[in-house]
Amino acid sequence: MKRRSEGQKRGAAAGTVHCRNCPLRVKPVFRPFEGRELSFVEWFKTVEKTVEAGRTIIAEGEKSRFIFTILSGWAFRYKSLPDDRRQILGIALPGDLIGMQGPVMDGLQHSIEALTPVRLCAFPRERLWKLYSTHPALAHDLVWLASRGERMADEHLLSLGRRSATQRIAYLILHLYHRCAALDLATGTTFPMPLTQAHVADALGLSLVHTNKTLRRLVRHRLIEVGDSSITVLDEEKLRDISGYDETDGVRRPLI
């Protein structure tokens, strides 16, 4: 678990990545694109953008000119209550499309913040109409990605509504582990964990203290191991039993 500033130092990086050389697209989680689609997306993406850890990518209520897909790094979506309590709605990893609710509705109803340095492909919203009118397959992909977002929110709802603290934490760990593994970000059974315990608490609707104690219990029982900015899954079987984890993200998905 993150202990403090480090963050995968992929900072500087070169200029812009051409979509045909996209390091994500080659991964087997993503469905292959036709050349026609690929060159459209290349036109669709106008610029690349870097956001440092801890900075806001899009603020609540903002009508961003862009939607983004994450090229590298972690981010999270959240909403705040007037008294500063915060609910983390979801974690966004490379390949995830974020900010879609902004252009399509009237401004984004949540904020998005970078957990690590984040590299983004930016798509201007005014080019969306062109996508719809010339690339029906990509339109379908947008619907697909929006549906996936809702499905992840649904699973999260099930956790918050009906699972105990231990179950929630076990579930979250497996969830992140499998998403990382699919993206090739895990080495063995250990995966990067840039979230602090405060983030975990805010994602799972728990207090920080209780999160800490529950997490420690999982460690003591040797179900997981917590490193500096990483977690190792020691007993996946038992974690599944505890949490009722349900693998659902198995299919290949579109990458825009």
Added chain:
Amino acid sequence: MKRRSEGQKRGAAAGTVHCRNCPLRVKPVFRPFEGRELSFVEWFKTVEKTVEAGRTIIAEGEKSRFIFTILSGWAFRYKSLPDDRRQILGIALPGDLIGMQGPVMDGLQHSIEALTPVRLCAFPRERLWKLYSTHPALAHDLVWLASRGERMADEHLLSLGRRSATQRIAYLILHLYHRCAALDLATGTTFPMPLTQAHVADALGLSLVHTNKTLRRLVRHRLIEVGDSSITVLDEEKLRDISGYDETDGVRRPLI
């Protein structure tokens, strides 16, 4: 609050409603359609279907041949845990598109059940490609509706994660009240309430007993009145204060 079998007896009804005569479309919540779109939707809709209260509309895992929009009646989406605990993910009202995750992903990851007798317009999924390829505006509308679903899930997440029992119930009541009002289903400040307290509990991640007690407290304090299958909002101001309710569903939305 619903006490038992009654259910708005709009049962029998005639045959099929032609989209151009759709009783929903004329309501000001829905954005107007061009004739071209309208006649496409008329072709898209192949059949109408009635489901009685308490029956399942689509079951978890099912790959339904259709997606539906609700013409009349109430339904709810839910997920179950192996031990029979249930989490209600959301309430679907007339004009809502349901079952979209089924065709687009690989089978629906939640179930949908009718709360009252429900009348559905059914769209076969194999005609979706035609929608994408000939009606970009409708493709955009699908994205819009999917984003709205995610936004509602996000608000629900905030409730479950960070609000107290009282706040959750106050929020839910205002939420349903405003959605009903927008659809012209409320008379004055009273709106139909087909959910039982068990449904409310399962939606808000509470126990049935605690839901009952909390609800009673709102009634005792004269913030609401509970009738047989209806709720009257007595003090919206105070309910807003309690819950931190945030009106977000103000804009006109597409109806497919």
Added chain:
DNA sequence: GGTAACCTATGTCGTGCGACATAGCGGCCA
């Protein structure tokens, strides 16, 4: 090199909510 900010850790205590029990009421069906 002192101090502040951030994160993790652990103890004690209090409480919001869940679990269990019981009751009443109305509808349904044999």
Added chain:
DNA sequence: TGGCCGCTATGTCGCACGACATAGGTTACC
């Protein structure tokens, strides 16, 4: 007409979790 089922209601008790307090370790910044 009697019994069962679904829903609401309310009391008692216990527990999982939150609130508060304290501490130590690490990084950043004067």
